[in-house]
Amino acid sequence: MAPRANRAGAGLGGDPHQASVKEHHLASVKPHPASVKQHHASAKQHRFCVPPGQLHDGTVVFSDEQWHQIRAVLRLRPGDMVRAFDGATPVDHVVQLVGPKEGTVVGTRPQPPEPKTRLVVYPALLQRDKFEPVLQKLTEIGAAAIVPVLTARCLVREPADDQRQARWRAILREAAEQCGRGVLPALLPTQTFPRALASAEGSRFVAYEREPRRQLRDVLRSAPGTVSVFVGPEGGYTPEEADCAEHAGAHLITLGPRVLRTETASPLLAALVLYELGDLSSGHSDDA
Template sequence: MHRFFLLQTTLDPGAPVDLTPIAHQLRTVLRLEPGDQILLLDGSGAAFPTQIQSLDRSQAWGRVLSREAVHTEPRRPLFIYQAMLKADKFEWILQKGTEIGVSGFAPVISQRTVVRPAEKVRRKFPRWQTILREAAEQSERGVIPRLDGPYDWPAVLGQGEGVRLLLYAAERERSVGLVQALAGIDPLTPVSLLLGPEGGFSPEEAEEAQAAGWRVASLGPRILRAETAALVAATLVLHQS
């Protein structure tokens, strides 16, 4: 069943619902017709089977049939603070991270990031929100990951919930592995990951992060691309929950 997030719409079983915001997708892209059923989501973790009642080029209406719980969300909240990468790589992390089950993302402007002005990063947010929504629909999630920031380096050091881990490749031979860092931690405890840009974090940034309470962890002896590291780390964290 096709899934759509309607975050600004009240969804009540038995009540009519305005489907006009997704009328083009229903009629032109998916070629659905009145009588067909779709699944609406309000972003709270609930799903609402809905029958299309009317559908034309300019508007669409449906009727909510019932309310169901969505059981596809990971038990452990995971938030990724990712130093900015080139646009396609950062968007790839957003898309695939959403599919994996990441709870939220925030772009970070660090010493070696390619895209530096915060305002330039902020202008990308509408596009990124669309990527998150579409990935959440495709992967059958019940919520859309949160998008925060952008944060400059001093600001991000005060962010993060639960276990806060800095992935720092330069210390990989002396730092604890990511799986080891989570050993013995309650599987419901939130995890925050701070990941670097293509050139990694500088030694000064790593020292400042540790002084602010971030614990250094590694993904093993090999050097991974920034976008690879983000998804490997997310997979390992969520596998532990």
């Protein structure tokens, strides 16, 4: 007996003629609202960040890498729903897949609100296996911007090249896709510690293991605004760097009695700032 034809659309396996007919049908017929709602639960699990130029006039064009994930990893087919967002505006577009690398926008959903506090994190530049998780966690927590910093005790002595920068931006996108966030944090060029201190805006806090008593809540303002936080490398800041921070008007603070790894300290300090300012309260999007 001959095998039954695969009914999936073009690009997902199956008969090319059947696929082209189905793609034309899906592209020309707007799905019933009940169908969109039925697929909503699965749609919110699969989010893709696409540049604004790939989301135009109700059509989304996915990259080759994204389409490979949709087709080969997630095993989705024409008619299935995903979400797309552009990384700059707080809206998720509900997208119905219609064919190779394309989808049709059939609705929108609001995203959880961004923190009212503009949190800028200045983590010391670390080795790859330690720095990349820091970027991921800071995106999930809600940092508005991330500025890598070269300090006296950094083991990495050179700023990232273009290839590494591209990888870092991909990590930010993937973290935002996973956590439901719609606005990507800005990834700014690497700076030296003195330059970073001088250019940092708002209230500035430096985690320093030799600070005996002053905690974040002792010096953090309650009003939302810009907050800049600094975390040193594996060996911590030097006494000279701590003096430099105080002379620049920054607050040296302790993160508690235990010695934390630097890749732990950056996400922890970011979360503490947003928690103390009430920016980690529940802000669910409307999934009705």
